Amino acid sequence: MYRTHNCGALSLEHLNQKVTLSGWVQKNRNKGFIIWIDLRDRYGITQLVLDEERTPKSIFDSAQGLGREFVIQVQGTVIERESKNPNITTGAIEVLVEDLKILNPSKTPPFTIENETDGGEELRMQYRYLDLRRNPVKANLLFRHQVSMAVRNYLSKDGFIDVETPYLIKSTPEGARDFVVPSRMNEGQFYALPQSPQTFKQLLMVGGLDKYFQIVKCFRDEDLRADRQPEFTQIDCEMAFVEQEDILAQFEGLTRHLLKEIKGIDIADFPRITYDEAIKTYGNDKPDIRFEMKFCELNAVAQGKGFGVFDSQELVVGISVPGAAEMSRKEIDALIDWVKRPQIGAKGLVYVKCNADGSFKSSVDKFFSPEDLSTWATHCQAKAGDLILILSGEIKTTRTQLSALRMEMATRLGLRKPEVFAPLWITDFPLLEWDEESKRFHAMHHPFTAPKPEHLDLLKTDPAAVKANAYDLVLNGNEIGGGSIRIHDQELQSQMFDLLGFTKEEAQAQFGFLMDAFQFGAPPHGGIAFGLDRLVAILGGEETIRDFIAFPKNNSGRDVMIDAPAPLDALQLKELNLKTTSTDKE
């Protein structure tokens, strides 16, 4: 047996017990006549002590040679420490070592195994197995496990069945690019890895399974932006005989449960706003509502007063930044530079300081009276001490710019508090979005999303105006889940494919099985999918998903540790009846 206890288990109640421990050498402090070793494992750190008087000489000598990350096994007696460490559970004791065995030596690790390491991202990824030994990374994986288990147990208790859907499916050119898998047994044919189990979960509803969930890997061959992974994990759910309200209630319940069980936070009913309202109020469809600074549209009160910059624009819109009236001229100039950067692209920024004494100071004093500014302040619900920031221009662009400014101000003011959780439902998404490049409609959510029944007629006359029973769950400015009520009628699904530019033949070849299924008694159904990587990161108080994935890939989709992807054997390619372009070139 390698151990009687782990390195986090011993305390004063084990005094004088003979114990066996195994673990890694975290620190070896050699004072010449006495050696203290911090022995580490997943569960904690236990201090070992060896001294010239009490320890057999061969053991003492051997301990002197122990370097960082050596794996050792020791036997000894639990004794009370002279100087106790109240910060760790084992801080009151140490183990007087009587026997020591080196289980495996270690080369000096390329970075320190400490909470704050000296290793850079690239090095940490190359030696991820060493990075995992660091407390913050290990804690993230434990946290992820805890979240997954809480999700599974909650849904299972609510009657959801975990059903495994296939990974080797069929490629569909709609949406993002598929990763594909050549079939050796079916020459010239390929499987695709699922971007999501969407059609399968719908078929499970047609199959009467009623409530389905799965925590499942999905795959997208996209050009990776920062913090995207080619493989990612989804909490995938679907329910039959439900309306939107049933689904929102069910998964608001799940999210509330997670916040309570994982974070100890009670949250009452989640607020809901429509997509249009979100865009109008926050300039984007995943607003962070941990803070206010709602958009106030000022066209009615700021135009027609002779200030040309405003008068000529589609939209004049501001936010009131709480307590920021104190900002210096220099700080405000820097802010103006910030919004003019190409990433934001605003032409300028108008500000109004709402001074403590009730007066106003603005960059457009020349054009507007104090009464005008007071009206703006009322519109923007600005109080004394607040700073109103105003952008103007084309509607969509200006909203996007002001949304970025709103987030920036929140960050500067420390309003994006990781310990505060503010969930929000966004509902009534448009069914379609127009793609200028391909000159056709794309499904905003996916081609299986049902239009609102009352908008069915609009499908033929004004498709862009059709809203869907589609919803996102937003947490702290991140979309953590999204879903919709699905089409369950074969005619409507067929019409939808038409609208998206599929020929009858394409629709049949790619989704014939689904439209067939809809003819054999498909129930009304809908669902949702949560991005587990992001959900866990946000619950963990961070925004980078990579730190919550055991073996992530870099921005080129490479696993730098195992060095994948890699070229194949010629024999493998031959068996697959494949040639690569690079083979041709040789």
Add this chain to the structure above:
Amino acid sequence: MYRTHNCGALSLEHLNQKVTLSGWVQKNRNKGFIIWIDLRDRYGITQLVLDEERTPKSIFDSAQGLGREFVIQVQGTVIERESKNPNITTGAIEVLVEDLKILNPSKTPPFTIENETDGGEELRMQYRYLDLRRNPVKANLLFRHQVSMAVRNYLSKDGFIDVETPYLIKSTPEGARDFVVPSRMNEGQFYALPQSPQTFKQLLMVGGLDKYFQIVKCFRDEDLRADRQPEFTQIDCEMAFVEQEDILAQFEGLTRHLLKEIKGIDIADFPRITYDEAIKTYGNDKPDIRFEMKFCELNAVAQGKGFGVFDSQELVVGISVPGAAEMSRKEIDALIDWVKRPQIGAKGLVYVKCNADGSFKSSVDKFFSPEDLSTWATHCQAKAGDLILILSGEIKTTRTQLSALRMEMATRLGLRKPEVFAPLWITDFPLLEWDEESKRFHAMHHPFTAPKPEHLDLLKTDPAAVKANAYDLVLNGNEIGGGSIRIHDQELQSQMFDLLGFTKEEAQAQFGFLMDAFQFGAPPHGGIAFGLDRLVAILGGEETIRDFIAFPKNNSGRDVMIDAPAPLDALQLKELNLKTTSTDKE
């Protein structure tokens, strides 16, 4: 809201309540003046009743047109049934329908949605979403969910962490064929789908995660035998600082828990036998021990008596079939024909009937005295009424043949009872097996399995004799799990790769990251993996895994429902820098 109750919920306690139900029309019995409809959902069947007197005419007329599998929603009142059905929970009531809405009509399904369907395998797979509506299939998926959850909760409570390992990894030509995934972003390079997360779980141990589990899809591009799937699910586990005994105890605990929780069966300590013992006693390494019929080797007592057939052979071996002495001459002749079939390939079969009166009757009476036969009976622990069946020949072949005969006799005698569970550990597997074709050693388990420490010296002198701390868990004649203590020493791992015929360069290119990891303080570790598909099937009392998979593939690796794999778009191939041989031919 689509329903106030599901179709399995209502009973006499709901009498006179107004309810709303939704579901599928299972049966529509139209007696002209009264209509009974069986309404079905995941949870049960509720009888609806409509009659000319009490039901509005339009509703009554509409109900007449309801065909099988129509999806409907009804409102009505719970009333007491005249003729109750005690076999279903809702059997005491029916719902008097007041309103009815057709949610979706259905074409006549291609096979009946009944426990015993008229649909053949191919048709059921093509319309799997209809097959899922059948009780036995639905029950299997529910059962699978129940087993998965029990596994997760048990392991989680024992401190195991569920860690997701990557699906896009690197191809290794060792072992079975990989499915590969071309990388668009890295031209000419491929990922591979994991045959198991073996190296990753070992790296998690190097990373100090200590106890890991994952229920994970694995992939093997093999020519499919019956009841194999290209993608399959594994309960994958690994532990650090453990010896074989720790792992056996841990996972015997898990299996015992499953048998208790899922099947209500208490099983004491699982028996253990070595691989060599299993081969000698049962002729194979996954014996079904729900019944006896152990092999008795008869060389010592059956050779040298002038019966040439025995005298010339390496092995004479028998089994005693309980209570089979009554078999007629005709039945025994049929059995002789059975062992002579090419699938078995025996040259003949010698039998000895141990008659109830203590006499013996055998097919070799000419060569052996009653005393000889009595000695055989003693060797084979045959009692009066038993039938001894004896084969002879080359050792390995004869054992395999007798093993098949043993299973056949057990099946004929009804000894393979699906409600009886007999687990068994097989230990001390050989480390290597010689492959005649490639004239080199293969790893019997995998290249990371540790030789028994006491056999280390044999590695150089007699590799075939080296045993490993490798073990299988067998349940009712099926291997449900297998694992080993792993190598954690870089030198030994390197020596192992040598032995398996890897050049240093190949070993470095494929497994360099693992050997690197072993130099930074790898702890002793080991693990096990269970085949979830088979485990669930056996616990469910069946042996075919396909019935426990929602969307299985056929023996050509095809999903006949979605028709995958399929050819790719030319554009997709181009983006991947790929050509198929079939493209070339065009």
